[in-house]
Amino acid sequence: MGTLEGDNNQFVQDIIVLTTGGTIEKTYDEIDGSLANRETSIHHNIRSRLRLPYTRIQVCALMAKDSLDMDDEDRKIIVEAIRTHNELASPIVVLHGTDTMEHSATLVYEELKDELNIPVVFTGAMKPLGFYDSDGTQNLTEALIVAKLLAPGVYISFHNRVFPLPGVRKNKKERTFESI
Numbered sequence: 001m002g003t004l005e006g007d008n009n010q011f012v013q014d015i016i017v018l019t020t021g022g023t024i025e026k027t028y029d030e031i032d033g034s035l036a037n038r039e040t041s042i043h044h045n046i047r048s049r050l051r052l053p054y055t056r057i058q059v060c061a062l063m064a065k066d067s068l069d070m071d072d073e074d075r076k077i078i079v080e081a082i083r084t085h086n087e088l089a090s091p092i093v094v095l096h097g098t099d100t101m102e103h104s105a106t107l108v109y110e111e112l113k114d115e116l117n118i119p120v121v122f123t124g125a126m127k128p129l130g131f132y133d134s135d136g137t138q139n140l141t142e143a144l145i146v147a148k149l150l151a152p153g154v155y156i157s158f159h160n161r162v163f164p165l166p167g168v169r170k171n172k173k174e175r176t177f178e179s180i
Contacts, residue, residue: 010053010054011054012053012054012055012056013054013055013056013090013091013148014055014056014057014058014088014090015055015056015057015058015090015091015092015093015144015147015148016058016060016085016088016090016091016092016093017057017058017059017060017092017093017094017095018060018062018078018081018082018085018092018093018094018095019059019060019061019062019063019064019095020062020063020064020065020067020070020074020078020094020095020096020097020104021063021064021065021066021067021095021096021097022065022066022067022095022096022097022098022101022124022125050137050141050144052144055144055148057144058090060081060085062077062078062081063077065097066097066099067096067097067098067099067100067101067104067124068097068099068100070097070100070104075103075104075107078094078104078107078108079107079108079111079112082094082108082112082116082120083111083112083115086112086115086116086117086118089117089118090118091118091119091120091121091147091148091150092118092119092120092121092147093121093122093123093140093143093144093147094108094120094121094122094123095123095124095140096122096123096124097124098124098125098126098158098170098177099170101122101124101156101170101177102156102165102168102169102170102177104122105122105154105155105156105165105168106165106166108120108122108154108165109153109154109165109166112154113153113154116152116153116154117152118152119146119147119150119151119152119153119154119155120153120154120155121143121146121147121150121155121156121157121162122143122154122155122156122157123139123140123142123143123156123157123158124136124139124158125139125140126175135159138159138160139157139158139159142157142160143157146162150162153165156168156177158176158177159176159177161176161177163177163178163179167179167180168180
């Protein structure tokens with residue numbers, strides 16, 4: 001829910017960011033050379049790179065998993081977190097691995113389509129946020145913007161496009177998402 005803040009009474013909108021891991025949040029370990037989901041890196045990567053004076057981000061780390069390692073129990077955690085945060089009336093952005101993003105988004109759509117009073121926007125990246133040539137910053141920035149503008153529902157925001165659920169899939173050859 002938005003509030004008036006500051007000397008100029010500017011409208012500030014809350015956005016809930018639920019983190020689940022995925023490539024967008026993988027970090028590089030200089031000691032062993034590994035790239036893995038360890039903990040959410042969103043605080044550092046977003047607050048240090050983006051200017052968001054009219055957006056207050058509330059981060060809730062649900063898990064730190066590659067989406068290929070997610071199971072039905074993990075997806076139920078995502079659904080329940082969205083159900084709980086839906087009551088706050090603030091848009092939700094879900095950071096998720098791209099390999100199974102459409103599966104989780106579809107489950108959220110199927111389970112919550114009649115309950116949602118907010119937009120829920122899934123996004124991720126093909127390269128981690130910490131990498132110079134990552135698409136993560138673009139995808140997350142776009143997801144934060146469209147989450148403020150979309151009607152209630154479930155969406156995937158990726159590479160300058162927004163796809164409403166159902167009817168979206170990952171195109172592995174093009175390394176992006178598309179409507180089906």
